[in-house]
Amino acid sequence: MKAGKKLGVGLIAAALVFGVIGCGNNNETKNTAPSGEASKSPEKTPSKTEKVKITYSMWGTAEEGKVVQETADKFNASQDKIEVEVQAIPYENYMTKLNTMATASQLPDAGMMREDGVVQWSSEGMLTDVSAMYEGSDSKPLDSLAYTYQGKPVAYAATNEILLMYYNKDMFDKAGVPYPPSALDKAWTWDEFVAAAKKLTNDKNGKHPGEDGFDSQSIVQYGASVENLTWQLEAWTLTNGGGFYNDDGTDVRIGEDASVEAIQKVADLYLKDHVAPLSVGQTDDGIQRTIIAGTVAMATNGQWNVGTSLNKAKEEGLKYGVAVLPYMKDKVTLNTGGANVVFSQSKHPQEAMEWLKWYTQEENNWGLISSGIWMPVLDKWYKDETLTHKWVDNPNFPPYDEYKSAVVDYAQSSAARPASWFFTNHTTEFNTLLASVLGDVWTGKTTAKDAISKNLEALKAANKGDK
Amino acid sequence: MSEVAFGRLKSKKRSNRTTNIITLVVVVFFACLVLFPIWWIFRTSLMTNAEIYKFPPSLIPENWLFSNYEKTLKVFKFWKYLCNTMVIIVPSCLAGTFTATLCGYAFARLRFRGKQLIWALCIGSMLLPTMVTLIPLYIGWTRGLGIHDSYLPLILPYFCGGGAFNIFLIRQFIMSIPRELDQAATIDGAGYLRILFSIIIPAIKPAMIVVALFIFIGLWNDLLQQMIYINTSDKYTIALGLTNFRGQLKSDWSLTMAATCLSFAPGVIFYLVGQKYFVEGITMTGIKS
């Protein structure tokens, strides 16, 4: 068989074919570009007899899609202009599908969007300006929930989420350690946090880190786990006076000593303090692996875990509490939330906006909110005590006072800062690179300082988003 | 039969028996290793979500929650998804296997101008991950042909040779058949297509079933393309249905694993049925003697 030679011949021939047909390329690429003109020009107002059909895409299972469609049907019945059809797309492939649809100008009219995509899509002109959406409304979304590009709001979050700390009450009682505070003004410092964690960490023989004969290889219970998914790390750089970016997201601050030191402190929980299990920031089931598994006493993560996994664990007997995050220099938590956007490919942006405005009312997402997965976006739910009671006073949640203090008040305090993807472009690229840079820091093969300083230029380039 | 020869035969039989026992022991050992992760998935399907993460991990579920399967079937509409999947798989398997056989035969046995070039192009097409052409193809199907929310983009490619891997497999198998067979038929005056149908196809049935099997499994688990081309949940397939337990920020792993355990049964059944043809007692006339 002389297939090797044949392969060579074939490849050359293929190259020739490319060359000959190469001129056709321009057409090809032109076709593949979304045809802006055709889709951007808004259509004439539709006649009253015929409803305007719009599609709304959401991430979720087929079942969740049906629930939202039922909500949409209420909207459809409430007026005679707009007919909304819901398209559910599996969460883990949501952005892949959205991107693919965008390339072929097949996007829905409106849809949910992952946090890290919003500003970039906006900068590419893919999103309709929604600043007019809440004009003349009595209640607006919290200020921190607006996605802005060049200072203008381009989308509002569909939900509010913040980072906080969960803890296992039984473990604290057993070790005789006081619970972490749920009130912001009593928040633990980092050192208090580490000290408590040490008391809560036991090896096979019941020894704590720092004691004679403690064996870090046979730990059976860890004191603390700080989630190190890249976007959540931003909270720790901020609390140490550093950050990922400057205030408008145009420059990188990750190289500053304060930022590097904060990241190293998180890594040292495993490496030096021996109070945390190893996590390399690969999976997002942090609370299940720690608090619910019953292997860790305290763990930081988002408040959505109350609804996604903790309420079920509570039924099965887990006693957990919620507390504010410990701090290094400034008290900080991040708030975030996936966005609801109107795509500029839509022929009916007005109708799409009308639907979104109706749909974001808390009553229409009550299932998600009352289970604890989502928090309301409109500020009245935080400020009006009766509404807050309606929201939090329910068996899915920890005791009212505890949750009110560690979540509701925390979310509207000065400590709550929007995650940088609300205003920073190219965060996906930056976070991917930062995660890869820090990969060997968690296992101690290198230090945060070395890893970051070696890659600082690349990180800066990622923030600039060189195509 | 002389004494000596008889003795040798007996000892041979005995040694055959011992090697067979050793073989069995080795096979059982490896089978246990292979089955272990599968057992792990199965026992997960019978646990609560909290138990999955417990330490020390338990090999055997605490209270065998078969109710997980009931819960699963409520969300995972197995029969409907199976039906939808079969609508894709049956034509794809038939067409893919048939066209791959035609092409494989041409490459293995026939002489024609441009063979080397076409063969090289065929090999070249194997070197491309499917993800590479995903976007151009999606644009072609939706904007070019105006096909939306349809199974056609998933099925039609199998009418085009069933993929280079499968053409290649058939070709290799045809090449391992002694050429004298079809030459004898040629001398008898049989045409090329008749040789294909009366001599080659019976001889490579095992390979054809393997090809059908691979097309089956390939489509069964091809989440990415099905996710891209299918929009409405009424058209969901098994692969898409499996995502029903993994939502935003939340994954119900015990139910996912229960659905997984349900979903791989058809693949195994296909294998068990096909196995008879391609590994059990093939006594093809002409080839072995």
Next chain:
Amino acid sequence: METFNKPRQRRSRIYSSEARVAYICLIPAFLGLIFLTYLPLLGVLGISMTNWTGLTKPEFIGLHNYIKIFTTDPYIKESIIATIYFAILSVVGSMIYSLFIAILLNRKIPARGFFRAVFYVPFVLPAAAIYVGWSWLYEANFGFFNYLLSEIGLNKVLFIADSRYVVPSLSLISVWLAGNLIVIFLAGLQNVPVVYHEAAEMDGANGWKRFRHITLPSISPIIFYNLLMSLIANLQVVTPALSLTNGGPGNSSRFMTYLMYDQAFVNYKLGYACATTFIIFAILAGFTAVLFKTSNRWIFSEGGDDK
């Protein structure tokens, strides 16, 4: 070959009808190659010379993407190394494993059908389930393997959380998944003429000799196929990174196809991703060419191959 001895005129007549049949047989493949592979590939080539994000209109930027890959890309070098490392470990491992198991399963053992199904099952399972299942086994703190290690008093191994062990750990999964190779080997072993074995046995050849001189040559086209298929599949590896490691820790499992996927579908660098594609293509073509080049030395083709 005998055909060359035939009279010239007759041969060419046959040849033309032969070619006609061949072209008819190949119509499906032509269609597939043109519309499903090479035309889209032209599109990919075109896109690779633009800065298209998939969202706005592309601009033509010539070879800029290719230059960038080789100069400033922070991932590409480690990505190529990780891919090749993974492919070599997985190909060698799964070839030895699958041939070994196939030969064992080809013997007359009890419950043969059952065992054949057992080794094949991993191949049928959907990726999401497989990788999550294995991730619990591999978990660094409380995973099952580490539990076993600590029970026998050994230090923990971090498996997929450690950049040194992640690729071997993933390769093990890939070997475990090699049920398809076993199936092909089993089908191939059926084609080994029994008469040869019997004849050799009469001559007193032992098991290894018979394997070496009869079985191996007879299934060499199948070995070649499996080798090529497993090489290509493993060089295109993407699922473990997609569903388990996200390319990490660091870049230790940032396989090339995953890198491409990440650029195209996550980071909105479609033009750049398309350029990466051609690097993947070139590497794969290199390995494939070497394999084909060396193949004629060890492939014994019964049917001959007169092209």
